[in-house]
Amino acid sequence: xxxSFCTKFLKRKLSSSSISSAKLIPxxxxxxxxxxxxxxxxxxxxxxxxxxxxxxxxKELQDKGEDVIFSVVDLHSITLRQEPKELSQNILNCTASxxxxxxxxxxxxxxxxxxxxxxxxxxxxxxxxxxxPRLGHxxxxxxxxxxxxxxxxxxxxxxxxxxxxxxxxxxxxxxVGEDQLQHIQLAQHLGNTFNARYGHTFPPIKAMVEESGVxxxxxxxxxxxxxxxxxxxxxxxxxxxxxxxxxxxxxxKAITDFTSEVxxxxxxxxxxxxxxDLVSLCTG
Numbered sequence: 683x684x685x686s687f688c689t690k691f692l693k694r695k696l697s698s699s700s701i702s703s704a705k706l707i708p709x710x711x712x713x714x715x716x717x718x719x720x721x722x723x724x725x726x727x728x729x730x731x732x733x734x735x736x737x738x739x740x741k742e743l744q745d746k747g748e749d750v751i752f753s754v755v756d757l758h759s760i761t762l763r764q765e766p767k768e769l770s771q772n773i774l775n776c777t778a779s780x781x782x783x784x785x786x787x788x789x790x791x792x793x794x795x796x797x798x799x800x801x802x803x804x805x806x807x808x809x810x811x812x813x814x815p816r817l818g819h820x821x822x823x824x825x826x827x828x829x830x831x832x833x834x835x836x837x838x839x840x841x842x843x844x845x846x847x848x849x850x851x852x853x854x855x856x857x858v859g860e861d862q863l864q865h866i867q868l869a870q871h872l873g874n875t876f877n878a879r880y881g882h883t884f885p886p887i888k889a890m891v892e893e894s895g896v897x898x899x900x901x902x903x904x905x906x907x908x909x910x911x912x913x914x915x916x917x918x919x920x921x922x923x924x925x926x927x928x929x930x931x932x933x934x935k936a937i938t939d940f941t942s943e944v945x946x947x948x949x950x951x952x953x954x955x956x957x958x959d960l961v962s963l964c965t966g
Contacts (some may be wrong), residue, residue: 714852716748716854718743718748718856719750719752719853720736720740721752721847722752722755723755724755724775726911726912727911728775728776728922730960731898732911733783733922734899738783751793751853752785752791753793753794757796757802757843758844761834761840773794801846805839805842811875811879812872817838823837845865848869849887854888855887856888856890857890859898860898873886899959899960900955901913901918902919902932903915903935904918905956917935938951946958
């Protein structure tokens with residue numbers, strides 16, 4: 683039943699008919715109205731960090747009546763190797779988790795990135811405006827490629843696809859964490875470059891930075907890293923579909939330190955700080 687419902691939803695709401703390539707949503711460039719775009723990768727089950735860092739905010743924005751466009755960005759997920767069947771299931775699971783978390787397709791546009799071919803088309807146009815030094819200095823690329831002998835081209839240029847995701851719908855605002863700020867700056871740069879060469883087409887883009895201070899929950903097994911869907915250790919994160927007893931067990935085995943005193947020090951005691959952040963977020 684779960685798979686059947688999600689499949690029907692994907693066909694009805696996440697298909698290319700949701701955003702026809704012939705009728706891309708207009709937004710006047712000069713004096714453009716506020717339009718928000720954000721996406722999430724279907725690389726695994728959504729975890730509590732995804733919820734508090736992104737999905738909860740999406741729901742707040744849609745409930746306020748903002749003009750919001752959300753995407754399951756499957757093209758981004760294949761920058762690293764994915765098993766086709768597993769990715770297909772992850773897309774369904776991600777969609778189900780978004781719906782269960784309160785994302786309402788009647789209040790926003792929710793779609794599958796690969797169903798709109800113009801994402802890839804605009805990405806190529808923007809890639810012709812980007813430079814290798816600028817892309818090579820982006821911190822997330824450095825972090826993800828550090829342990830690789832052979833670096834996939836997709837990993838190098840995926841920030842350009844991010845820019846295309848935003849600019850395709852002439853979005854003006856993008857909710858991001860601090861770790862994504864430089865990618866928004868890249869989108870701003872590419873938009874300005876395109877406008878200067880070919881005429882004013884894309885509106886300015888503003889980052890909506892999460893101000894809670896706990897938007898980036900850390901891994902329960904390695905608090906030096908952020909909590910991630912793609913971490914091979916499932917004990918590193920609390921999934922939105924975890925049973926209560928599983929959550930308790932993961933918290934008990936979370937890496938902290940040898941000091942018995944409970945103090946909040948996000949830099950010096952990251953493991954303890956992560957558990958305190960979790961309690962704070964879940965109890966309000």
